[in-house]
Amino acid sequence: xxxxxxxxxxxxxxxxxxxxxxxxxxxVFDRKTVYEILDAGLMCHVGYxxxxxxxxxxxxxxxxxxxxxxxxxxxxxxxxxVEKGIDVCFTVAHLDGLVLARSGFHSSINxxxxxxxxxxxxxxGEAEKTAALEAFSERLTPGRxxxxxxxxxxxxxxxxxxxxxxxxxxxxxxxxxxxxxxxxYALDVWAGVVPVGTAIGAAEDDPRLNPGIAQPGxxxxxxxx
Amino acid sequence: xxxxxxxxxxxxxxxxxxxxxxxxxxxVFDRKTVYEILDAGLMCHVGYxxxxxxxxxxxxxxxxxxxxxxxxxxxxxxxxxVEKGIDVCFTVAHLDGLVLARSGFHSSINxxxxxxxxxxxxxxGEAEKTAALEAFSERLTPGRxxxxxxxxxxxxxxxxxxxxxxxxxxxxxxxxxxxxxxxxYALDVWAGVVPVGTAIGAAEDDPRLNPGIAQPGxxxxxxxx
Numbered sequence: 001x002x003x004x005x006x007x008x009x010x011x012x013x014x015x016x017x018x019x020x021x022x023x024x025x026x027x028v029f030d031r032k033t034v035y036e037i038l039d040a041g042l043m044c045h046v047g048y049x050x051x052x053x054x055x056x057x058x059x060x061x062x063x064x065x066x067x068x069x070x071x072x073x074x075x076x077x078x079x080x081x082v083e084k085g086i087d088v089c090f091t092v093a094h095l096d097g098l099v100l101a102r103s104g105f106h107s108s109i110n111x112x113x114x115x116x117x118x119x120x121x122x123x124x125g126e127a128e129k130t131a132a133l134e135a136f137s138e139r140l141t142p143g144r145x146x147x148x149x150x151x152x153x154x155x156x157x158x159x160x161x162x163x164x165x166x167x168x169x170x171x172x173x174x175x176x177x178x179x180x181x182x183x184x185y186a187l188d189v190w191a192g193v194v195p196v197g198t199a200i201g202a203a204e205d206d207p208r209l210n211p212g213i214a215q216p217g218x219x220x221x222x223x224x225x
Numbered sequence: 226x227x228x229x230x231x232x233x234x235x236x237x238x239x240x241x242x243x244x245x246x247x248x249x250x251x252x253v254f255d256r257k258t259v260y261e262i263l264d265a266g267l268m269c270h271v272g273y274x275x276x277x278x279x280x281x282x283x284x285x286x287x288x289x290x291x292x293x294x295x296x297x298x299x300x301x302x303x304x305x306x307v308e309k310g311i312d313v314c315f316t317v318a319h320l321d322g323l324v325l326a327r328s329g330f331h332s333s334i335n336x337x338x339x340x341x342x343x344x345x346x347x348x349x350g351e352a353e354k355t356a357a358l359e360a361f362s363e364r365l366t367p368g369r370x371x372x373x374x375x376x377x378x379x380x381x382x383x384x385x386x387x388x389x390x391x392x393x394x395x396x397x398x399x400x401x402x403x404x405x406x407x408x409x410y411a412l413d414v415w416a417g418v419v420p421v422g423t424a425i426g427a428a429e430d431d432p433r434l435n436p437g438i439a440q441p442g443x444x445x446x447x448x449x450x
């Protein structure tokens with residue numbers, strides 16, 4: 001499954017609900033940026049409402065074309081609620097740095113975030129479900145899917161896969177050094193950025209790994225953040 | 226402001242809404258674990274509802290005693306909604322690893338997460354607000370607050386600080402190697418864990434830093450994740 005390269009599609013236009021009201025310079029909506037931010041992440045936060053109470057569930061996700069996907073046990077409270085077609089807020093945020101200004105007030109964080117509003121759809125066909133799960137596996141560890149035993153019918157049945165079209169999307173990004181009050185630049189206090197990123201460690205063999213199985217090359221390609 | 230060491234308080238008991246229904250072995254609710262997971266993080270995801278639509282806003286947070294805090298511009302849509310006392314879901318999640326099992330079905334992620342339901346309160350007194358902001362600064366960069374110029378009245382006014390008591394809390398943790406189907410352990414496919422963590426980079430001086438200001442020692446103590 002080759003991810004379509006469709007950043008040539010129109011950029012996202014702010015709706016009444018996704019317009020960034022403050023700090024407008026931090027709001028970007030171009031499709032390429034949105035896709036890059038989504039493709040850099042592994043964990044999203046899905047917001048939904050049950051009996052008036054908001055819930056925010058962290059879960060793994062992936063993107064294909066103009067859709068995001070997430071999945072889990074068919075018994076999951078989140079998935080059972082969201083698959084009914086209720087309103088969802090899908091959020092991804094990457095922390096990129098501490099911005100230490102010369103005042104507490106102008107101290108901030110560097111980050112990239114996507115907030116998408118919409119309604120999720122359940123993927124029902126066995127082939128479509130399998131293809132979606134394969135895409136998720138291949139995005140993280142290209143080549144691994146073919147090494148695994150085929151997914152079984154009852155495993156597919158026990159797995160719910162949802163997808164949501166990216167339509168109402170807000171994207172916020174902050175980069176760069178602090179923006180201090182002009183008179184504060186004279187202060188003799190250190191200011192700058194402490195970068196924060198995601199570290200991928202050396203793969204750890206399963207204690208029950210069969211002897212003679214080397215670590216596959218795709219483990220070195222895992223990239224998140 | 227010394228953070229109270231109150232892990233001697235009673236542990237969290239699951240409510241109807243926070244009971245972990247599946248994979249019960251992953252649910253832990255002891256106060257010490259909850260506080261450790263919260264103190265390891267910097268970015269939370271706050272869920273709230275406006276006109277029936279759920280929103281999930283990523284924002285910086287901190288913990289003091291049995292409360293979590295977050296803050297921002299008084300003009301923030303999230304803060305203006307949440308300060309009214311509406312129902313909130315406060316979620317923190319740390320991604321700790323990719324769990325690559327011998328089947329796609331048992332592949333998973335290692336993580337630590339906290340989901341807290343409640344209602345936030347606005348901190349109104351100038352002294353209380355300043356103390357809360359100091360606690361946030363000191364949690365990240367101990368000793369820096371005293372180096373900064375004092376926060377100004379109008380800056381305090383332009384900043385909203387909210388706090389929420391930790392009462393209805395769910396905590397989920399997955400650690401360790403894959404749990405494969407017994408017959409799959411015979412397969413000659415690599416399995417194990419790819420650790421994921423947070424990397425703190427070398428601090429970058431502000432391009433406008435006054436000459437002769439060295440990087441303070443507390444920059445080396447920044448720890449997130």
